[in-house]
Amino acid sequence: MIRPRRIGHATFETPDLDQAVAYYDKFMGFIVAEREKDRVYLATKIGQLVIQLNKSDRAHCIKLSFEVAPNCDFGELARELAKDGVRSELRNDSIPGVGQVLSFDDDKGTTIELFKEWSYLGKHEQVAGIGPLKLGHVAFFTPDIQRTVGFYEKVLGFRVSDWIGDFFCFMRCNPDHHTVNFFTGPDVKLHHIAFELKDFIHLQNSCELMGQKKVPIIWGPLRHGPGHNVATYHRNPDEQVVEFFCELDQMKDEELGYFEPRPWHHDTPQRPKRWTPGQTSVWGPPPTPEFHRT
Numbered sequence: 001m002i003r004p005r006r007i008g009h010a011t012f013e014t015p016d017l018d019q020a021v022a023y024y025d026k027f028m029g030f031i032v033a034e035r036e037k038d039r040v041y042l043a044t045k046i047g048q049l050v051i052q053l054n055k056s057d058r059a060h061c062i063k064l065s066f067e068v069a070p071n072c073d074f075g076e077l078a079r080e081l082a083k084d085g086v087r088s089e090l091r092n093d094s095i096p097g098v099g100q101v102l103s104f105d106d107d108k109g110t111t112i113e114l115f116k117e118w119s120y121l122g123k124h125e126q127v128a129g130i131g132p133l134k135l136g137h138v139a140f141f142t143p144d145i146q147r148t149v150g151f152y153e154k155v156l157g158f159r160v161s162d163w164i165g166d167f168f169c170f171m172r173c174n175p176d177h178h179t180v181n182f183f184t185g186p187d188v189k190l191h192h193i194a195f196e197l198k199d200f201i202h203l204q205n206s207c208e209l210m211g212q213k214k215v216p217i218i219w220g221p222l223r224h225g226p227g228h229n230v231a232t233y234h235r236n237p238d239e240q241v242v243e244f245f246c247e248l249d250q251m252k253d254e255e256l257g258y259f260e261p262r263p264w265h266h267d268t269p270q271r272p273k274r275w276t277p278g279q280t281s282v283w284g285p286p287p288t289p290e291f292h293r294t
């Protein structure tokens with residue numbers, strides 16, 4: 001079993017590279033770490049690689065990277081993947097600051113790259129935009145959610161944190177309540193990508209900036225039930241849903257099996273469970289139709 005420790009960066013194809021770079025750079029407050037003709041790498045203000053953009057004819061999330069423990073042997077991991085019927089290859093993709101990667105596809109065709117060596121792409125910089133701390137989670141539509149959840153459990157060692165009904169699953173690979181989530185849908189497609197902000201004040205400041213820049217907030221601010229994060233959602237220039245969040249539930253001890261107690265929990269203690277559709281917010285407005293538009 002692979003057991004990733006954290007998500008690294010997400011790779012997006014985009015038909016308008018300049019427009020996407022302007023969004024991530026000027027609005028989001030990421031730093032352009034490296035730029036090639038049809039490829040741009042962006043880092044957080046802290047200096048961690050967070051987004052790779054490739055020019056293409058469509059907008060699509062094609063790849064996620066995950067950090068594994070530094071003492072992992074890629075040969076051994078490749079053999080374990082092979083036992084699960086997954087073909088992998090060692091690659092030197094010349095990703096800025098990242099060493100060799102072990103690359104394979106998950107059950108729905110998204111490329112997964114495992115890495116263990118990386119370096120910061122800059123020192124902490126002041127940025128004009130929102131300046132999230134990190135990439136928090138990525139959510140996908142998948143046609144066979146049981147198969148996808150099974151793959152992430154059995155092959156990658158993720159744990160189920162919560163379900164909504166039988167069509168939305170939240171999965172963790174570290175104390176964060178979720179790093180990936182899966183939503184039943186006809187095609188494999190990004191559902192949303194989420195970036196962590198420092199705290200509620202940072203989230204409020206991001207709302208003010210969205211107000212100034214006339215970026216509509218299509219859901220929130222609200223406090224979710226699953227994960228209990230405070231969140232807002234908007235769309236980027238490629239029409240993809242982007243979430244800002246803070247105060248996500250933490251499972252600091254897997255053996256205890258409950259999330260760090262918080263005053264907004266209704267369950268005492270808060271353990272992974274199945275939520276009833278329509279009853280998944282602690283407070284806040286329901287999503288707008290614009291949020292649900294696919």
Ligand SMILES: [Fe+2]
Pocket residue numbers: 137139192194243
């Ligand atoms: Fe989310």
